[in-house]
Amino acid sequence: xxxxxxxxxxxxxxxxxxxxxxxxxxxxxxxxxxxxxxxxxxxxxxxxxxxxxxxxxxxxxxxxxxxxxxxxxxxxxxxxxxxxx
Numbered sequence: 001x002x003x004x005x006x007x008x009x010x011x012x013x014x015x016x017x018x019x020x021x022x023x024x025x026x027x028x029x030x031x032x033x034x035x036x037x038x039x040x041x042x043x044x045x046x047x048x049x050x051x052x053x054x055x056x057x058x059x060x061x062x063x064x065x066x067x068x069x070x071x072x073x074x075x076x077x078x079x080x081x082x083x084x085x
Contacts, residue, residue, distance in 0.1 A: 015029060
């Protein structure tokens with residue numbers, strides 16, 4: 001599907017230099033750049049979801065107080081005050 005992109009002169013020069021360096025068409029350079037950005041942003045369908053990346057860690061900790069998430073703001077403030085002296 002055709003898509004039109006307007007580039008400023010500097011970006012057009014960079015694109016042409018990349019195409020020459022990689023011996024690819026400018027369209028191929030743009031496609032690869034989009035694929036790379038999608039991968040970094042985890043938008044491609046093949047990228048693992050965040051939950052999948054830590055699935056082996058979920059539920060692996062046992063012991064400790066069972067009320068750690070209760071009044072965390074208050075506990076954090078107390079820790080800061082204790083640190084200040």
